[in-house]
Amino acid sequence: MKNEKRPFRTNHPHARGGPMGLGMPVEKPKNFRGTLKRLLRYLQPYRWRLAAVLGAAVLSTVFAIASPKILGKATTKIFEGLMAKWQGIPGAAIDFAYIGQILLILAGLYLFSSAFQYVQQYLMAGVAQQTVYQLRKELDEKLSRVPLKYYDTRTNGEILSRIVNDVDNVSNTLQQSLTQIITSLVTIVGVFVMMLTISPLMTLFIMLTLPLSFLTTVFIASKSQKYFKGQQAAIGELNGHVEEVFTGHQVVQAYGREKAAIERFKQINENLYQAGWKAQFISGVIMPLMNFINNLAYVLICVVGGVFVTKRAITVGDVQAFMQYARQFSQPIAQAANIVNIIQATVASAERIFEVLDEKEDVPDQKQAVTLPEPKGHVRFEHVSFRYKGDEPLIEDLNIDVKPGQTVAIVGPTGAGKTTLMNLLLRFYEIDGGRITIDGVDIRDLRRSDLRQLFGIVLQDTWLFHGTIKENIAYGREGASDFEIIQAAKTARADHFIRTLPDGYDTVLNEEASNISQGQKQLLTIARAILANRPILILDEATSNVDTRTEIHIQNAMRELMKGRTSFVIAHRLSTIRNADMILVMNHGRVIEKGTHEELLARKGFYADLYFSQFAGREKEMEETG
Structure with a gap:
């Protein structure tokens, strides 16, 4: 194991480019179809609501599509009335009653379209949030079941990215893009049909501009993509x-x-700056060029439509409606192109989420788990073997017998397996051979939660959360009273410094707890362990980050903590473990020496060499500093 010192255990937005969202490099999924199918399975419980969303989207779009054709009838009626007056036809007038009816119909259509759009968004928001709620719930439960190895081999940022960014990506796509793609497809089909009913020839002119729009978009996107990559x-x-x-x-x-x-x-x-402005500028050219191409199409429509009107092959209102449809036709095509990009990014995010959900889990607890009603703290390692990698054994045939109430110090060079030993005891890793027992019961026969309730832990790297000092100490035992918290702090020699703080026990620690010293942090973690009142203690390098004077205070606090408890002390400073009942000297995963401090010094072996090398180093340091 390259880095043996491990703490005990108790990280992409939508694809966006320029105005169109094109050009941004999108992380592509490895298995698009399989991941998409799996994601859609999360939507199955809401299939009836999704059907209602689809129906509402279709109706909303259909009502919106029908409006230009009906509005065209009003335009035609006004045009005919004006032309009749201009030609001097007796009794000629604009039929305002008919136009009023048209306007009422249009108002109703727009109202229904908006109402169905509201229903669509309301239903889809519920489906999206419930789906994402389920994903987050499964992720949270999964992360409590994966072995410690999963956290050891990944950064916090990577794990957080999957839980937060990727889940948000899926949420946004479900809530926005899914309904948008339905609306876009219905709009494209509906508008195309409506244009055909008005004039197949003018529809052909519009269709001729589509390849030009597509090729322009693809060309510009390819040019801007390298700059977006540089920007990211x-x-x-x-x-x-x-x-x-x-x-x-x-x-x-x-x-x-x-x-x-x-x-x-x-x-x-x-x-x-250089990559950003080039990416935004090049992708920003898409909209002006698309408008230019669309305007060419409008010119063609106006010319051809005008000719058809003069030949009475088409009405003025139909020309107006056709121009509206032409504008409606280009917009959903651009949206659909953007959504394809977004869906790729979303499926990639879903794939990253499913990778976490498919991680190998801890060996499940026994169904008929044993309980220890009155644990005494008798710990035995019997022929234990363990390896992180299959071909690299770390611990082989380890045998240790720790009686209740004993203090056992574990020493040895870095990588000897000291912290690994404690990780095995807490079942953060599973042993490969032998067994570990507590009071004669194999720890694999205990529930992990019950097993870990037997241990109080004080680590070298203090862990305190953003909250008051009182809340941080109370983390050791749920429901602890203020009196018990203060008593624990007094026992840990922490009460005095806490009361000197401006707000005392109500002082709020910042995120890194940098508003108190390292030694004070350690005293708080000891107070937390005292409050927890567990039968077995693990003290892992608890004084290595503090000065000698603070170390004395912490050692005094730890002596109070260890009274009547089985204690495992991992230490590099051998002067701190002289009074241990038993010292285990480990090297290369084996216990090579065992005994009290005096017995091990008398043997003049590995421990004696370690001890005197530290003692000589301190003497030399004292001489140099005067």
């Missing part, structure tokens, strides 16, 4: 640089590297 790469580099500099601002200032950091930021920012 620059954004990622910029985010990484900013996070790195701001999280390490003290080091940057201490070494006087502010100027270098600013210059680096300027360089990345300039790259982002």
